[in-house]
Amino acid sequence: xxxxxxxxxxxxxxxxxxxxxxxxxxxxxxxxxxxxxxxxxxxxxxxxxxxxxxxxxxxxxxxxxxxxxxxxxxxxxxxxxxxxxxxxxxxxxxxxxxxxxxxxxxxxxxxxxxxxxxxxxxxxxxxxxxxxxxxxxxxxxxxxxxxxxxxxxxxxxxxxxxxxxxxxxxxxxxxxxxxxxxxxxxxxxxxxxxxxxxxxxxxxxxxxxxxxxxx
Amino acid sequence: xxxxxxxxxxxxxxxxxxxxxxxxxxxxxxxxxxxxxxxxxxxxxxxxxxxxxxxxxxxxxxxxxxxxxxxxxxxxxxxxxxxxxxxxxxxxxxxxxxxxxxxxxxxxxxxxxxxxxxxxxxxxxxxxxxxxxxxxxxxxxxxxxxxxxxxxxxxxxxxxxxxxxxxxxxxxxxxxxxxxxxxxxxxxxxxxxxxxxxxxxxxxxxxxxxxxxxx
DNA sequence: CTCGAGAATGGAACGGCGTTCCAGATGTGT
DNA sequence: ACACATCTGGAACGCCGTTCCATTCTCGAG
Numbered sequence: 001x002x003x004x005x006x007x008x009x010x011x012x013x014x015x016x017x018x019x020x021x022x023x024x025x026x027x028x029x030x031x032x033x034x035x036x037x038x039x040x041x042x043x044x045x046x047x048x049x050x051x052x053x054x055x056x057x058x059x060x061x062x063x064x065x066x067x068x069x070x071x072x073x074x075x076x077x078x079x080x081x082x083x084x085x086x087x088x089x090x091x092x093x094x095x096x097x098x099x100x101x102x103x104x105x106x107x108x109x110x111x112x113x114x115x116x117x118x119x120x121x122x123x124x125x126x127x128x129x130x131x132x133x134x135x136x137x138x139x140x141x142x143x144x145x146x147x148x149x150x151x152x153x154x155x156x157x158x159x160x161x162x163x164x165x166x167x168x169x170x171x172x173x174x175x176x177x178x179x180x181x182x183x184x185x186x187x188x189x190x191x192x193x194x195x196x197x198x199x200x201x202x203x204x205x206x207x208x209x210x211x212x213x214x215x
Numbered sequence: 216x217x218x219x220x221x222x223x224x225x226x227x228x229x230x231x232x233x234x235x236x237x238x239x240x241x242x243x244x245x246x247x248x249x250x251x252x253x254x255x256x257x258x259x260x261x262x263x264x265x266x267x268x269x270x271x272x273x274x275x276x277x278x279x280x281x282x283x284x285x286x287x288x289x290x291x292x293x294x295x296x297x298x299x300x301x302x303x304x305x306x307x308x309x310x311x312x313x314x315x316x317x318x319x320x321x322x323x324x325x326x327x328x329x330x331x332x333x334x335x336x337x338x339x340x341x342x343x344x345x346x347x348x349x350x351x352x353x354x355x356x357x358x359x360x361x362x363x364x365x366x367x368x369x370x371x372x373x374x375x376x377x378x379x380x381x382x383x384x385x386x387x388x389x390x391x392x393x394x395x396x397x398x399x400x401x402x403x404x405x406x407x408x409x410x411x412x413x414x415x416x417x418x419x420x421x422x423x424x425x426x427x428x429x430x
Numbered sequence: 431c432t433c434g435a436g437a438a439t440g441g442a443a444c445g446g447c448g449t450t451c452c453a454g455a456t457g458t459g460t
Numbered sequence: 461a462c463a464c465a466t467c468t469g470g471a472a473c474g475c476c477g478t479t480c481c482a483t484t485c486t487c488g489a490g
Contacts, residue, residue, distance in 0.1 A: 007467080030448065040469030042450080047467095051448065102317055102362035106370065106384065111391075111399060118398035132402040132409065137356065137418035144359030147317035155321070169321065176326075183333035184326060187347040194347065203352035210425030222438080245477065255440030257479080262438095266477065 007039060009047045013057045017094075020058065025096045025154070028055075056107055059100040063109035066090050067116055076120035077208060080138070083116040084204045087142055088197060091149050098150030102143045114139050125215045134211045141207060145200055167192050222254065224262045228272045232309075235273065240311045240369070243270075271322055274315040278324035281305050282331055291335035292423060295353070298331040299419045302357055303412060306364050313365030317358045329354050340430045349426045356422060360415055382407050 015036050019028050030041035030051070037044070048054045066086040073079040091098040101110055118135035126134050156165055170192035173184050230251050234243050245256035245266070252259070263269045281301040288294040306313040316325055333350035341349055371380055385407035388399050 029446085031446085034469080040471090041448085042452090042470065043468045045449075102359070103366060105363040105366050111396070115396050115399050118402065121398075131398075132405040133414055133417040134421065135398070135402070136414055137421045140359035140363065140418060141352065141356045141422075142359065143362055144317070144355035144357065147358060147362050148320040148355065151318060151320050181326070181330050183336075183346075183350070184330050187333065187350070190347040199348055199351055202348040203355060206349065206352050206425040206429075207356075207422055208425070209428045210421040210423070213424045213428070214421075244475085246475090249440080255442090256477085257441065257481090258439045260478075 005038075007037065007043055007047055009057065012037065012044055012047055012054065013061060016054055017058050017061070020096045021094055025099060028096075052104075055096075055100050056104060056109075059097055059104075059107075059109050062090050062094055062097050063087070063101075063112055067112050070116065076123035079120045080117050080124075080208065081201065081204060083113060084138070084142055085197075085201065087113060088145070088200050091146050092197075095150045095153030098146035098148075098153070102147035102150070105143060110139065110143070113142065121211070124211065126211055127214060130211075130214045134207075134214065137211075138204070138207055141203055145203075149196070162196075166194075220253075222252065222258055222262055224272065227252065227259060227262055227269065228276060231269055232273050232276070235311045236309055240314060243311075267319075270311075270315050271319060271324075274312055274319075274322075274324050277305050277309055277312050278302070278316075278327055282327050285331065291338035294335045295332050295339075295423065296416065296419060298328060299353070299357055300412075300416065302328060303360070303415050306361055307412075310365045310368030313361035313363075313368075317362035317365070320358060325354065325358070328357065336426075339426065341426060342429060345426075345429045349422075349429065352426075353419070353422055356418055360418075364411070377411075381409075 012033065016028055016033060019032060019036065028051075030044055033044055034041045048057070066089075067083070070079065070082045070086050073082050087101075091101075104110070114135055117138050118131060121131045121134055122128075152165075156162070170188045173181075173188035173191060176185055178185060227248065231243060231248060234247060234251065243266075245259055248259055249256045263272070281304075282298070285294065285297045285301050288297050302316075306316075319325070329350055332353050333346060336346045336349055337343075367380075371377070385403045388396075388403035388406060391400055393400060
């Protein structure tokens with residue numbers, strides 16, 4: 001043991017995240033990983049059970065850091081917003097995290113988010129019975145965005161300006177059948193100009209406003 | 216043309232849905248499809264561009280039927296709930312729809328849902344400027360559930376009782392570190408006994424309550 | 431009625447994937 | 461120094477989506 005170039009789960013996860021960030025989810029294969037680590041794919045399996053475990057470890061890494069960053073924000077409303085924004089920013093920086101969160105919602109990262117949000121609901125004055133539903137609603141909303149954002153990243157030709165992309169989609173929306181899609185046509189201009197992060201936060205605030213009516 | 220056993224996109228989609236419903240997303244391959252249709256995989260490509268298009272066609276089929284079923288429900292709040300529940304029930308019956316919705320949120324089925332919800336917001340008294348965000352929040356929430364439900368279906372050994380499964384997860388939640396997961400431990404019993412559909416609807420109502428504060 | 435062109439078919443072949451297998455290298459305790 | 465467990469790396473397996481192409485089928489023009 002203890003060769004200087006030794007393989008380890010940590011090193012594998014580290015390189016896997018580099019590949020994911022640099023080239024997207026499709027580029028992470030055990031062969032690519034082996035090449036980057038100058039080894040064969042078989043060696044990797046000594047440290048990692050399978051691809052699912054590897055992706056879970058990568059995701060856990062990111063989300064654990066996010067939750068640590070939120071720390072002990074005092075005000076419960078601010079803390080919930082901080083958790084949500086932390087997750088949003090993590091997905092923005094690493095779109096593959098979005099895929100993973102919505103693909104394995106029973107895994108530890110989602111549980112951490114659930115705890116981070118649910119734990120502040122009592123302080124918000126939410127009655128005990130309603131807390132489970134309230135926390136689920138917030139987490140569901142976050143996971144919905146996670147999947148959507150990851151899908152967008154999958155679609156975007158690497159490096160495409162997001163504004164150009166939104167403009168193209170907005171144009172397609174505006175060209176829809178007015179009889180079948182009046183609402184979509186109406187909001188097409190807002191799609192072109194909207195800010196994802198702001199809209200995400202507006203949704204969180206909407207749910208928080210709904211939660212306040214439970215008191 | 217017009218042989219009695221002729222292949223067609225409709226027939227392919229129909230059989231694909233049978234496979235998806237009977238054996239899950241993993242079982243849908245062009246080879247399996249070819250076997251069921253008594254043809255080779257090459258013939259299928261004459262009618263369908265690729266697997267993505269095939270899955271999109273299957274999903275579109277399901278969601279179009281859902282939206283038609285909702286029809287012209289008069290009261291806007293009831294209509295929004297009907298759309299949401301229709302989507303929920305469709306995913307419950309065909310979990311692969313959940314995967315597909317959250318994997319391709321820019322595609323037509325999600326747009327139909329978006330229109331079906333957004334179109335009623337004006338009648339609900341939501342100010343014009345807030346409608347885009349409100350509709351997005353509801354759709355995001357629905358897509359979050361979609362992904363989660365599909366993930367659950369992927370995990371469940373075919374035919375496992377859902378209650379047994381929930382009991383097992385609840386037990387795992389109850390066994391977590393009390394210092395790190397106080398909230399999750401607290402709600403574990405509620406997870407065991409909760410009804411997915413009710414909880415989903417409670418989330419919709421929570422967001423609708425939040426939307427009402429916008430008036 | 432014939433027959434050629436386009437539509438449609440089906441099965442072989444390609445490249446790539448996750449995963450398994452195993453012969454060998456490497457470092458450690460005795 | 462030697463046996464042994466740990467660890468490595470590359471070949472091989474069985475799938476997958478997709479492409480390719482020789483063949484069959486259908487129908488309208490001559």
